[in-house]
Structure formats: structure tokens, C-alpha cells
Amino acid sequence: MSTVEMELYQTAALTFEDLAFTFLTPEMLDATLEVEPEASAFVEFKGPISGRMVISVYGCVLTEIAANMLGQSEIPTDEEQLDALGEMANIICGNVLPKITNKTDIFNIDAPKASNGASVWADASGSPAAHVTLPLADGRADLMLYIN
């Protein structure tokens, strides 16, 4: 794992824990390895480096993330679930960028875009500068950082 991937992994794990009370598990469900993402979101950023960060969740984690963020037992609406994933992407990206650049650098992060499945980031081209997988109790989250 590269330094950038290490920072992305640690930042994402902390954000899942602090924001959505969702913790990493040592074992990942095999059923979530080769399936279509449940949902994806990305944020684009501009600054000393520019690019986008994509998050895709697999299995059955989206509902739990949104419900935990909202602090409610009812199932959040589809719109709330995608909004939650987008905000997750926004926070992870905002926190990881200063760790891989300088603390004084200024970045502008666009509003997140999210959708069910993988369509939201299907146009992402090239190889990501970092790609990490977070094993979660009911699935997994993949994070990819693309730098232009």
C-alpha cells in the first residue's frame, strides 16, 4: 500500500466510524467481491492538484450508513441514502487532500454527485492514483482517488 493509499484508507475508516458509526470488519463477505456497486458517489477537487475521488459501496451498507448518520431507525429515503454517501465522499476527500499535499494548500471541492449502481463514475478514465477497499460488516466500500 502506497503512502497515499494508506492516508486514504485511514481517513476513510475514521470517517465511516465517526460519521456513520460503521466499523471495519476483519473478514469481507465473498458475495460482495464481484457484484455491481449498490451506489457510488464522487467529488471533484481543484487546487495544487486536481482530480476526483470516487466511493462505491457494495452489499447492503448504504441504508445503514444513512440511517446511522441521521440517527433514526426508519429506513431513509433513496434521496437521503445517496445524499449521505455524497457527504461521506465530500468529508473523506476534504480530509485526505491536506494529508497528501500541504496543510496550507487551498482546495475547492465541488458538490458531490451520487447515484445507484456505478453509472456516476463510469466516465472515470485512467488508473487511480490510489485505490483502497474497506471491509464492512454487510459489504464493502471501494475508494479511488484520481489525479489529473
Added chain:
Amino acid sequence: MALNVLVVDDSSVMRSMIIKTLTLCGLPLSEVHQASNGVEGLDVLDRNWIDLALVDINMPVMNGEEMIKKVRAMPETTDLPIIVVSTESSETRIDSLRRQGTGFVHKPFTPEILRETITKMTGVTENEHSGDGTISDSGPDF
């Protein structure tokens, strides 16, 4: 003193999280208004008396930085306590915001940090008389 609060964030989930945290903190709340960008936030300020604004930075239409500049430029709101609640991590930008008299809470935040910052900015504590905690709307004011 019960507070009229404005929460400005483009994420409805984050607005709900902030409002829930405010409620759980036991802070005396009167009306809680919501807006999803700086333009909507300024409109709420134009139409309502607000004691405290919690403002995100990265938002579409008008970002929080621009909104705060406009708030500070208006005599009626120039002294409004503002807390930036953002993922912003640039020391340069955070210093710039602090020079405009804002508090800063980094996302993700804990209820304790939010409560401490509100207490510091407003002088209001959870021990003071509580208002009715009316939420003006389940969504933005627009």
C-alpha cells in the same frame, strides 16, 4: 436566551445531523431554519432574526466563504455569530475565516465540539431556559 439558528449546508443529511446534535446538546433553541446554499442562507437572514448561523464552505450557487463576506458587509448582520462547519483543512483558509470572526468546527464533528464552540461563540449554555425548539421546516426554507 433561546436561540434562533440557521443551518446552511447543501447536504440535507448533514443539516439533519447538525440539528439533531444541537437538540441533543440541550442548547436552548427557538426556531431552526435551513438553507442549502449561501444565496438561500442570505434570504433567510433577510426575513428572520437569527442568533447563530452554522455554515458549510463548499456549496453550489454561493459558497460559505462568499456568504460570510456578504453577512459581514451588512450592518444588520455584521456581528452575527457564525460557526463554519466544514471539511476545510487548509490552515490558510481557516485563518482567513477566523479573521472574519467565525468559529470553526471540522467535519466529522462530535457533539461535544459543536456544543463547546456554540457556547464560546454565543455565551449561551444548556443550563439556560430552553425555548420550544421549533424546527421551521423539515427541508430548506425554499
